Amino acid sequence: MRRSLGPYELTHELGRGGMGVVWAAYDQAKDREVAVKLLAGGGRAGGPTTLERRFLREASLTRRLEHPGIPAVHDHGSHDGELFLVMDLVPGRTLDAVLKSDGPLPVDRAADVARGTAEVLVHAHGQGVMHRDLKPANLMITPSGELKVLDFGVAAALEPHAGETRFTAANATPGTVVYMAPEQAVGKTVPASDLYSLGCVLYELLAGTPPFTDASPFMLYHRHAHDPVPPIAERRPGLPAGLRQLVEALLEKNPQDRPASAAEVAATLATWAPAAPPAAPVRLTVPHPRLAEAAALRRSGSPARALEEYGTLLAAPELERADLLAARVGAALCVGALGRTREALDALKSVLAEQRSLLGPDEPAVLDTRYEIAVLLVRTGERHAATELLRRLVGDEERVLPEGDDRHGRARALLDRLRRMS
The missing domain is CATH 1.10.510.10 (Transferase(Phosphotransferase) domain 1)
Structure with missing residues (x-):
């Protein structure tokens, strides 16, 4: 039997778990299919239970996450004593x-x-x-x-962010x-x-x-x-x-x-996973102009000033995700230029996975990050890891970058230098 939860018309049950029951639902306000998770045993009188507090934590934390591999959370709250979470309805x-x-x-x-x-x-x-x-x-x-x-x-x-507290259920x-x-x-x-x-x-x-x-x-x-x-x-x-x-x-x-x-x-x-198909273009606007300004500062030998510029950019709320990732790469390169090689290497490894997911593996920006990781690996003395990365990068660069591009052949050149050093 169908029932409603505010604007959400619950149509059929999808599954049950320790946190509650998940329903397929129709969002009447926005004309879309969604999934609604209801807290198991909701609607009781009195203060929130351990399970209810954990459920609210899920809503708070999950709404923080924006990634193609995580179903988006659209809404959460309480309706007539029942706690709920509204998410993308994922088929499969x-x-x-x-x-x-x-x-x-x-x-x-x-x-x-x-x-x-x-x-x-x-x-x-x-x-x-x-x-x-x-x-x-x-x-x-x-x-x-x-x-x-x-x-x-x-x-x-x-x-925990401001206003949040760590929460672990007793004996759970x-x-x-x-x-x-x-x-x-x-x-x-x-x-x-x-x-x-x-x-x-x-x-x-x-x-x-x-x-x-x-x-x-x-x-x-x-x-x-x-x-x-x-x-x-x-x-x-x-x-x-x-x-x-x-x-x-x-x-x-x-x-x-x-x-x-x-x-x-x-x-x-990535060594054994199949190459992903080229990603659809994701940028609808030109890159933020201050990215080029910060990059010029870094290349001119002023990494400390450039790092400040990247920090200002990263704090800008209107920055698109592609620009955000580019700013994180630039900041990491500044950190590396300032001698904090291991910190820079960790930062670039972290951003690479997000770049691949958003832009696709053949985007030149992704190839740039892979190359910079190889350079930092050489600096830290991890020549074997750098060699393995460069072997894979050589073919990708020669396949993707045109011969007139200044970056064409850079991975092969660095790989050759490493071999001569050995």
């Missing part, structure tokens, strides 16, 4: 359904899904939000093949034990905890089963914390050595032994 199949019907994925498809998930994490972690419940059931493949990461319902702020550990990092099970969640969960997901996409399964939650906690990970090569023979090593690194017990960031994971997975 979740990865758990795909695994159940089709079995393990081909290597390139599994790497592509994991890369897309890592790119979403780059954005979320950059906004101070952890997912805390990555699993195949929360990864949706749309009919057009896009990846959507669902349900930031148990996300917690790394650094958000997340799903089969995919949960050892430290998360004892309430010490860090960004690397999401990478551990991503490792469990990637393991399952490749092997058809997660690394640890057990009927008892306590035994699962114990196995994640203490048992060696069953070698994935035994469950999926023939995997590329680098991919096997990445899975092993993601599933390290100590968070500090895992990859340094989601951006690093996304960049590594």
Whole structure:
């Protein structure tokens, strides 16, 4: 039976979970189909419960996130005592359904899904939000093949914004034990905890089963914390050595032994993921004129002044996302020119995944960022990593950049210099 929640006409139930019930709905005010999540057990009298406070946190945190891989949140609030969240209605199949019907994925498809998930994490972690419940059931493949990461319902702020407080339910550990990092099970969640969960997901996409399964939650906690990970090569023979090593690194017990960031994971997975089709143009206006001014300052040998200019740009509320990413790249290059090489390298790795997602892999700005990362890797003495990056970049630059472009051939030239140095 249909019912209404303010302007939202609920049509049919889509699913149930620990946070509540999700309905397909029609937004009568804006003439569109949406998904409405209702708090389980809502409408009770008295003050907000633990679950209700967590639900409101989901609304606050998720509305902060703007990424193509995250369903947009349009509205949230309370209606006649019921808490609700209104989101994009995402069609498609979740990865758990795909695994159940089709079995393990081909290597390139599994790497592509994991890369897309890592790119979403780059954005979320950059906004101070952890997912805390990555699993195949929360990864949706749309009919057009896009990846959507669902349900930031148990996300917690790394650094709460003004007016927010950290919130953890007493005697409750958000997340799903089969995919949960050892430290998360004892309430010490860090960004690397999401990478551990991503490792469990990637393991399952490749092997058809997660690394640890057990009927008892306590035994699962114990196995994640203490048992060696069953070698994935035994469950999926023939995997590329680098991919096997990445899975092993993601599933390290100590968070500090895992990859340094989601951006690093996304960049590594690009080795096996298929090249994405050229992205549709996203810029409708010319770049912000102060970007060119800041870049000219940096190139003229005034990185400190340029960094101030980029800082002013980054604080401008009207800046388009493409310009925002360009300003972040410029600021990172200034930081590198000021001698803070490692800080600059981390910043560029972080922005690269977002550039790829927004602009497409063949956008010259993306190639520029990849090249600058290689240069910084050389400066930090990481010549092997720089060589591997440049090998992939050479072909992309020669394919995309015309011969008359000053950047054409720069990656090959740097690669040749590295080989001579060796």
